[in-house]
Amino acid sequence: xxxxxxxxxxxxxxxxxxxxxxxxxxxxxxxxxxxxxxxxxxxxxxxxxxxxxxxxxxxxxxxxxxxxxxxxxxxxxxxxxxxxxxxxxxxxxxxxxxxxxxxxxxxxxxxxxxxxxxxxxxxxxxxxxxxxxxxxxxxxxxxxxxxxxxxxxxxxxxxxxxxxxxxxxxxxxxxxxxxxxxxxxxxxxxxxxxxxxxxx
Amino acid sequence: xxxxxxxxxxxxxxxxxxxxxxxxxxxxxxxxxxxxxxxxxxxxxxxxxxxxxxxxxxxxxxxxxxxxxxxxxxxxxxxxxxxxxxxxxxxxxxxxxxxxxxxxxxxxxxxxxxxxxxxxxxxxxxxxxxxxxxxxxxxxxxxxxxxxxxxxxxxxxxxxxxxxxxxxxxxxxxxxxxxxxxxxxxxxxxxxxxxxxxxx
Amino acid sequence: xxxxxxxxxxxxxxxxxxxxxxxxxxxxxxxxxxxxxxxxxxxxxxxxxxxxxxxxxxxxxxxxxxxxxxxxxxxxxxxxxxxxxxxxxxxxxxxxxxxxxxxxxxxxxxxxxxxxxxxxxxxxxxxxxxxxxxxxxxxxxxxxxxxxxxxxxxxxxxxxxxxxxxxxxxxxxxxxxxxxxxxxxxxxxxxxxxxxxxxx
Amino acid sequence: xxxxxxxxxxxxxxxxxxxxxxxxxxxxxxxxxxxxxxxxxxxxxxxxxxxxxxxxxxxxxxxxxxxxxxxxxxxxxxxxxxxxxxxxxxxxxxxxxxxxxxxxxxxxxxxxxxxxxxxxxxxxxxxxxxxxxxxxxxxxxxxxxxxxxxxxxxxxxxxxxxxxxxxxxxxxxxxxxxxxxxxxxxxxxxxxxxxxxxxx
DNA sequence: TATGAATGAGATTTCATTCAT
DNA sequence: GATGAATGAAATCTCATTCAT
Numbered sequence: 034x035x036x037x038x039x040x041x042x043x044x045x046x047x048x049x050x051x052x053x054x055x056x057x058x059x060x061x062x063x064x065x066x067x068x069x070x071x072x073x074x075x076x077x078x079x080x081x082x083x084x085x086x087x088x089x090x091x092x093x094x095x096x097x098x099x100x101x102x103x104x105x106x107x108x109x110x111x112x113x114x115x116x117x118x119x120x121x122x123x124x125x126x127x128x129x130x131x132x133x134x135x136x137x138x139x140x141x142x143x144x145x146x147x148x149x150x151x152x153x154x155x156x157x158x159x160x161x162x163x164x165x166x167x168x169x170x171x172x173x174x175x176x177x178x179x180x181x182x183x184x185x186x187x188x189x190x191x192x193x194x195x196x197x198x199x200x201x202x203x204x205x206x207x208x209x210x211x212x213x214x215x216x217x218x219x220x221x222x223x224x225x226x227x228x229x230x231x232x233x
Numbered sequence: 234x235x236x237x238x239x240x241x242x243x244x245x246x247x248x249x250x251x252x253x254x255x256x257x258x259x260x261x262x263x264x265x266x267x268x269x270x271x272x273x274x275x276x277x278x279x280x281x282x283x284x285x286x287x288x289x290x291x292x293x294x295x296x297x298x299x300x301x302x303x304x305x306x307x308x309x310x311x312x313x314x315x316x317x318x319x320x321x322x323x324x325x326x327x328x329x330x331x332x333x334x335x336x337x338x339x340x341x342x343x344x345x346x347x348x349x350x351x352x353x354x355x356x357x358x359x360x361x362x363x364x365x366x367x368x369x370x371x372x373x374x375x376x377x378x379x380x381x382x383x384x385x386x387x388x389x390x391x392x393x394x395x396x397x398x399x400x401x402x403x404x405x406x407x408x409x410x411x412x413x414x415x416x417x418x419x420x421x422x423x424x425x426x427x428x429x430x431x432x433x
Numbered sequence: 434x435x436x437x438x439x440x441x442x443x444x445x446x447x448x449x450x451x452x453x454x455x456x457x458x459x460x461x462x463x464x465x466x467x468x469x470x471x472x473x474x475x476x477x478x479x480x481x482x483x484x485x486x487x488x489x490x491x492x493x494x495x496x497x498x499x500x501x502x503x504x505x506x507x508x509x510x511x512x513x514x515x516x517x518x519x520x521x522x523x524x525x526x527x528x529x530x531x532x533x534x535x536x537x538x539x540x541x542x543x544x545x546x547x548x549x550x551x552x553x554x555x556x557x558x559x560x561x562x563x564x565x566x567x568x569x570x571x572x573x574x575x576x577x578x579x580x581x582x583x584x585x586x587x588x589x590x591x592x593x594x595x596x597x598x599x600x601x602x603x604x605x606x607x608x609x610x611x612x613x614x615x616x617x618x619x620x621x622x623x624x625x626x627x628x629x630x631x632x633x
Numbered sequence: 634x635x636x637x638x639x640x641x642x643x644x645x646x647x648x649x650x651x652x653x654x655x656x657x658x659x660x661x662x663x664x665x666x667x668x669x670x671x672x673x674x675x676x677x678x679x680x681x682x683x684x685x686x687x688x689x690x691x692x693x694x695x696x697x698x699x700x701x702x703x704x705x706x707x708x709x710x711x712x713x714x715x716x717x718x719x720x721x722x723x724x725x726x727x728x729x730x731x732x733x734x735x736x737x738x739x740x741x742x743x744x745x746x747x748x749x750x751x752x753x754x755x756x757x758x759x760x761x762x763x764x765x766x767x768x769x770x771x772x773x774x775x776x777x778x779x780x781x782x783x784x785x786x787x788x789x790x791x792x793x794x795x796x797x798x799x800x801x802x803x804x805x806x807x808x809x810x811x812x813x814x815x816x817x818x819x820x821x822x823x824x825x826x827x828x829x830x831x832x833x
Numbered sequence: 834t835a836t837g838a839a840t841g842a843g844a845t846t847t848c849a850t851t852c853a854t
Numbered sequence: 855g856a857t858g859a860a861t862g863a864a865a866t867c868t869c870a871t872t873c874a875t
Contacts, residue, residue, distance in 0.1 A: 469847085469848065469849085470848075470849060470850080471849090481850085482850095482851085482852085485850070485851080490849075491848095491850090
């Protein structure tokens with residue numbers, strides 16, 4: 034009797050998730066080039082060959098992981114932006130969640146840096162304009178909220194686009210900062226981030 | 234901001250200066266691993282062997298370039314901070330210069346991203362804690378200015394360290410943003426950056 | 434000429450026949466090495482594992498297919514040579530059939546080239562001298578006919594062996610020629626082939 | 634002092650010729666796929682890396698060797714066809730030379746089979762229609778000579794194109810035959826080949 | 834100082850074959 | 855019979871570095 038489809042699906046998922054986990058860890062830590070397939074395979078506890086059973090190339094694995102990271106990060110933001118709350122609260126929520134995450138775990142900062150590194154790399158950016166589009170969704174949503182908040186008079190006046198850009202630049206910059214400083218990193222005062230946008 | 238050129242215009246030796254110029258361009262564009270020695274040599278118009286005459290290894294060249302970048306960038310900031318001007322003006326000067334440079338040339342943003350990429354990469358950080366120290370000097374100087382400005386009552390109140398961190402995070406984030414967006418990039422409203430720190 | 438189909442239409446087992454069909458197509462097109470087991474299995478619509486259920490190895494499948502090709506091609510010739518007709522007619526029949534087949538379908542030429550490629554490849558020849566023997570049967574039968582025809586005075590004089598060799602060399606060369614030229618291929622004048630042997 | 638260009642040229646030529654010699658031997662014997670780079674390098678007495686210093690890939694080496702083979706073989710024929718002799722003599726000369734070469738050394742036959750194998754392989758033929766064109770030059774030259782000979786009444790009548798095709802098919806087929814039969818191979822009567830074309 | 838041929842270690846990738854179910 | 859996940863050996867290829875001149 035051949036294995037049932039469900040059995041194969043299980044095995045497949047388990048192996049794939051081992052590869053994904055190892056790949057993510059190493060790509061985040063070292064980047065696409067410095068992370069070798071041998072390393073990924075050995076960390077995942079599988080043979081190199083198996084990686085190629087699931088992914089056409091190291092780059093393909095990398096792209097999948099980056100896409101996932103971008104998508105899930107964007108989804109996370111979108112969920113918050115879709116809440117039925119006043120703009121002020123939304124901004125506060127985002128700021129708080131971001132700060133909390135950056136503070137409490139190392140992964141969030143790594144995730145942001147991982148995504149940014151991908152976006153900055155020259156040759157890749159041409160290949161995948163749609164992914165860049167998705168990666169920039171949070172920025173656009175933030176811009177909309179700021180405009181709305183400004184209409185309601187709760188937000189500072191100023192160019193909404195610039196404000197959103199600076200807001201996210203600060204968050205991304207902070208993530209890089211955290212990875213560099215490691216143990217020495219101290220989370221900055223939350224209010225400062227909000228004050229970029231909100232009236233005092 | 235110091236321009237790329239300054240690094241090698243000072244080098245009297247012509248071959249060395251060509252190596253430095255080519256190396257800088259390629260390391261900035263591709264990073265340490267993706268830039269190959271062959272490529273650097275061929276862009277410099279010299280032989281691979283000659284590169285090894287001047288530098289023990291590719292990494293050594295890389296470190297020298299990164300160190301130079303960090304040092305000259307820090308020197309540039311220090312010069313401004315040493316001016317005999319009130320804190321408010323200093324901050325305005327920095328902000329204006331940064332924005333101008335990021336706006337007017339591509340190199341400044343590349344320089345910042347180049348330095349940041351170096352700082353983030355794991356294995357390097359152990360080797361050169363002093364360079365990191367130097368790289369963080371502008372942050373510390375900014376912190377001091379903020380404290381001073383707060384004493385003079387010209388600056389917003391709040392944790393000076395956090396303010397400085399956010400200020401520079403925003404600038405670094407902006408540089409990354411520019412490299413990603415390329416032609417589509419629009420410089421944000423200058424005042425916003427200043428308002429992070431200054432009273433309105 | 435035996436058509437490709439005949440090889441697997443005789444196989445009762447459906448899976449095996451699918452494997453044989455796919456293997457034949459790919460071995461003919463690409464040769465032993467370039468045709469991969471995955472490709473064969475996927476073209477056959479079965480799993481790789483199943484191929485190994487029926488055949489010990491890729492080589493075994495290949496040998497079986499080549500042997501079949503050689504055997505059936507030899508059988509086809511032998512049938513004609515066994516006809517109760519004068520030598521002249523037999524030669525004409527062979528020539529005509531060969532030309533017709535080479536002209537009307539692509540498979541015949543492929544078949545000949547497939548067999549020839551096998552015969553030429555070094556390492557294989559040691560393993561299977563008997564198959565080579567069988568493959569050369571048509572040549573020997575032709576030689577006999579020529580000798581007989583010469584005795585009857587219908588054929589040109591000359592070394593029968595040389596004549597047979599040249600006759601079949603021309604046919605094999607023609608097949609290769611057809612595969613190379615594809616659409617541009619034009620069948621040569623039939624009489625020429627016959628004239629190699631027959632008196633005008 | 635750097636090595637002079639002449640010195641480098643010498644070294645380069647020597648190494649390249651070692652690679653070319655080894656590659657040709659193995660490609661002829663085994664074909665593109667079965668001949669491995671390791672094997673070629675070790676037969677040439679150089680490192681694998683060096684092969685990649687001179688050739689972008691194994692395929693590139695292969696193509697160069699095939700092109701060379703085709704070009705030099707075509708040149709050889711063209712030289713004969715350009716002689717200021719009557720058509721009849723030219724044909725006799727070609728036939729004699731071919732037979733002599735096929736008889737006296739093993740390489741000639743291998744060369745022909747090597748070229749033919751390249752021409753037949755599917756995917757390659759699309760890539761290089763110009764090489765195929767060159768490879769078919771001897772055939773076209775032969776066709777012209779036959780036409781000329783027919784006008785002079787020295788040659789058999791019949792479609793010149795068909796006659797040329799059959800003539801060369803026979804030669805190619807003979808080469809394959811020689812490689813298969815090896816020691817058992819006997820050169821066929823020379824006159825037979827000529828009689829395909831010439832009046833008796 | 835300067836060259837680029839040459840190496841060797843290690844990277845990515847392929848693929849026939851095995852195996853648990 | 856039948857599956858396709860998994861392996862491991864070997865293939866192709868890359869590249870920092872060395873070295874004779």
